[in-house]
Amino acid sequence: MTKPMDLRPDALAATHEVFNQSTALENHNLFAGDTALREGLARHGGSWAEADLQRYGEVCGRPDVIEWGYRANEFKPQFDTHDRFGHRIDLVRYHPAYHELMKLALTEGLHSSPWVDPRPGAQVVRAAKYYLHSQVESGHCCPVTMTFAATPSLQLTPAIAEQWLGKVHARDYDPRNVPHMEKQALTIGMGMTEKQGGSDVRANTTRAYALGAGGPGEAYELVGHKWFLSAPMCDAFLMLAQTERGLSCFLVPRWRPDGSKNPVQVQRLKNKVGNVSNASSEVELRGALGWMVGEEGRGVPAIIEMVAMTRFDCMIGSAASQRQATLQAIHHAAHRSAFGKTLIDQPLMQNVLADLQLELEGSLAITLRMAEALDHLDDAQQQLLMRLGTAVGKYWICKRTPHHAYEAMECIGGNGVMEDCILPRLYRDAPINAIWEGSGNVQALDVLRAVGKTPAVLDAWFAELAKSAGADARLDRAVKALQDEFVDLDEAEYRGRHLVDQLALTMQAGLLVQAGNSAVAEAFIASRLGGLGDRQYGTLPRGLDVRTIIERGRQDA
Structure with a gap:
């Protein structure tokens, strides 16, 4: 008889043993570890x-x-x-x-x-x-x-x-495509921009025609279009349209009070680079019913109440993206070894990880400070601080986030580019907050507009910075230089981004000094205000306590 073949695999054939890989970052507490x-x-x-x-x-x-x-x-x-x-x-x-x-x-x-x-x-x-x-x-x-941001605008007209x-305000969610009268919980969207104008909403051509006497709270018929209408399944939208007295604000529902479909007709969904879970659309208004919010001809001030809040949430959302990206990078580095040593213990990786955490520390510091100001808008000083802070914070944090996401992706390496990792999504979503609700130039111009119209906003800003005066000579010099720059506003628009950069950096540094963690404040000032100029992440100067900074962002799971 022929001897049976030995079908057992050779030991050398067992090539696929998974080791030296990170673990999924889950089953952890996002608050406890932050x-x-x-x-x-x-x-x-x-x-x-x-x-x-x-x-x-x-x-x-x-x-x-x-x-x-x-x-x-x-x-x-x-x-x-x-x-x-x-x-x-x-x-x-x-x-x-x-x-x-x-x-x-x-x-x-x-x-x-x-x-x-x-x-x-x-x-x-x-x-x-x-x-x-x-x-x-x-x-x-x-x-x-x-929906959160709509409340201040809707409050302008008590009947609405x-x-x-x-x-x-109800703590519930009803996604059904039915009239708002049949629901107990509603969501609100916003439609400002049109094809021909974009951020220049005063160029809007959509018209609103009074169905009766007209005025705040009264019914109008809207005819026109909106180039960007995000979340088109919201139950109603705040929209801008022209009346005889100028650009006005209207609340436009998806359904009429009689239960018929309001002709807010979606033409198509946008094919976006990021933010893809959220539908964004173009719509035609073919005689859509809407009620005036605020005073006639005062549409921009009415809807800006909403825009201020959406910009604030852009700050929160981009800071959150920085946190998740930093968390993923640190977690990976703590579980991965290369060249005989865990990544998190290698000096160059420590430099990068600490730098990512520092960026987050500054972003979160200014975001929470503006939240505190928002809690005290009955105080004139806090109101002034918030007026400048949302524009400065939205500009800076959102603009810093795309590169931050990329750098975290590079820390993870090839696995960080794979779609089953969260980093590609963070990277694609990162530019959205920077562009929507007013791009970088729009925010810089808004800062200059606020300074020109209400100089007291700068006084409030520097009063906040004065709380950390004397703590660090480099910060003091940066604040003094910034004050000097605002004395001479020649070619201010050309210099707009530089001015807002410095408003953001000095405020972040000042708030981190006030926060009391010397390792964080020293590293932030040394790297951001220490005269290093344009720099990549991972180029922190020597002599900093990078281990302490990294541990603040570390959360093993």
Whole structure:
């Protein structure tokens, strides 16, 4: 007989043993592991909510919640203009994961909590919770933010506020494509820009015609278009349109009070580089019903109440992106070895990781300080600080985030470029906040406009910086140089970005000094105000306590 073949694999054939790889960053508490956030919460008046944020930090680190973010981006929104019988429905269909994220956000009150319960520190706490939530997935946060930001605008017209705010503030989520009268919870969107104008909304051509006497709270018919209308399944939108007295603001519902479809007709969904879980659309207004919000001809001041809040949330969202990117990079470096040593123990990697954490520390510091100012808008000084702070913070944090995401991706290497890693999504989403709600140039011009119209905003800014005067000679010199630059505003528009850069950097440095962690403040000032000029991440000067800085961002899971 023939001897049976030995089919056992040779030991040399076992080539695939997985080792020296990082682990999935899940089953961890996003709040408990964030030293900068916990310290900032206490510093700015939000300690009363620490237990709730500990609970929610655990929620945001759950594997199933993290998975919702992946699925909502993998399965993009789909659009149906009509149903199978030929009725116009303008229906955007989302993956169930998107609805889970929306339900989570709204039941947690991320769209309404400071308006419903405006206790001291309410805005700080809401910012902290939104910061945790945004780290899971950012696209669905767009309608959450717009709903949150709509309240100040809707309050300009008491009759509208009385009818709508109860349902807008409700801690519930109803995604059905039915009239708002049939729902107990509503979301609000915004439509400002048109093809021909973009940020120049005064060039808008959409017209509004009074159906009766006209004026605040009265019904109008809108005819025109909107080039960008994000989250088109919101129940109503704040829109700008021209009347005989100029650009005015209107609340335009998706359905008329009689239950018929309001002709807010979606033409197509935008094919975006990022923010893909959130549908953005172009719409035609073919005689759409709307009610005037605020005074006639005062549409920009009316809707700017909303824009100020959306810009603030851009700061939070981009800081959250920086946190998640830094967290992923540090976690990877703690679990990966190369050239005989763990990455996190290698000096050059320490330089990069500490630099990423420093960027986040500055971003979070100015964001939480503006949240505190928002909690005290009955104080004139805080109102002035907020007026400049949202433009400066939105400009700086959002513009710094794309490169920050890339650098974190490089720390992870090849695995960081794979779509089953969160870094590619963070990288694609990062430019969105920088461009939407006013791009970098728009923010810089807004700062100059505020300084020219209300010089006291600069006084409030430098008064805040004065709280850290004398702590560091380099910071003092930078503040003095900035004050000198504002004395001579010749060619100010040309220098606009430079001026806003320095407003942001000096404020971040000053706030970090006030925060009291000497390792962080020293490293931030040495690298950002120490005369190093243009620099890449990972070029921190010698003599800094980088290990302490990295540990502030480290969270093993």
